Amino acid sequence: MQKKSYLKEISISNTQKRFGTNVKKDVEKIQAWLTLYAMQNPNAGTATGIDGDFGPATEQAVINFQKAKGLPQNGVVDYYLFDALITPMKRAFENNSIGNNLRELVVNVAKNHAENNPYELVIRNQSNTGPWVRAYMDGNEGTSWYWCMGFAQTIIDQAASLQGKNFKNLMPLSYSCDTIGTTGLQKRILTRYQTARSNPSLIKPGDLFLLQKSTYDWYHTGIVIGVNGDVIETIEGNTNSDGSSNGNAVLNKIRNFKQSKIDFFSIEPLV
Template identity: 35%
Template sequence: MHGHKLVADGIFGPATEAGVKAFQSKSGIRASGKVDRTTYMAFVSPMLRVLEPITHNGTLTDAVAKLARKHLAEHPREIGGQNRGPWVRLYMDGNEGNAWPWCAGFVTFILKQACELTGKPMPIAGSFSCDVLAMQAKQKGRFCRENDIDDHVRNTGGAPAIFLVRRTSTDWTHTGFAMSFGREVMDTLEGNTNDEGSREGYEVCERIRSFSSKDLIVLG
């Protein structure tokens, strides 16, 4: 809760009250320990900020990149257990829990934001499933196999894309945004991961990944 480490147990007990008071004091709110409207709005302010419009150059890829970094700056992470918390519910249309890994939901949410902001149609429909994202990209002619990533970089100047971690030729296990490209590596920004690169992590973060076992969904 905004850096105040609490165990989520569903009970508003003394620990939660102390955490609320600490948050209120840090935020310049009278430390009552009660979640009134002012406190609630301060709690949700990071989520409100990521929904605000941004300045962009009119292209979908620029809007995607800037929105993704705006989300990253607010440090979205799970609260209350695996695939749980308000950020997960935001990205997953209200769903949360063990059955709802949210990497594809994060990608889809930002893609929809960028399309609404730029007035451009969705390049793919979006999904909570990595496999469905891959299928949509193939149907739209936007699927770029690992062996063709160098061509994508040459043809687009390394424009941001969606990466897919490939387990088999028909199974993809994780996704996020490839923000820029180097020699055989990409700088990524992704959700439902962590510093170890797990596909079942707990936050939005940046990573460096190799091209190996990756495919792309081209956005530009």
């Protein structure tokens, strides 16, 4: 893979504990993963502040996580326990998806990520933060860092790498929908919404959709995983149940491409 920032999110330098010789960034990772666990398990009691201070609240959150996992409850985060915390990201990035071709691989990689519940966090009053965002955005995070394209490119990168291909031969590494839309126009691999509406057979699983604000302005993207009648099924990041372009999760969505201005970027040159 070209995008390997996730590796920084699944490692700590040494054991972290209350009254220990701790590393602030490592403690912040631990607190973030404890809070992400709580988002999927709201009764676990593992949500805690993300400030890099391994105090009594963090220690209790660790104990509660250990209890939920049936592990010894000592409040200490060693490599073994941290590995349990970051299991969702390891499954998303390191489980080798299968597929008969690149399109199937893109779809299956996207589904695998969605199944592991990537969510952003709010840290120091900044949205678009946390381990998943940094993994998709090459270490960048913060309110201004919309991460839908970072997610989509990560999926294509991961799928392409399984075939020994480089996704940068298809598109530049970018977090901008405008950059990728313009690249699609230049390479003649962007299907405009008017054409897609009249000829839906041009839309294929594995392609990117790009929501159009105006002719040369796009504001949200994701992976097409299916086409059925007037609708596409997608997996997209930085969205929510309403289909926001600045939501907080990776979700499987349904969008009506005949009622929205949705262009499509084809991955066919890489297939």
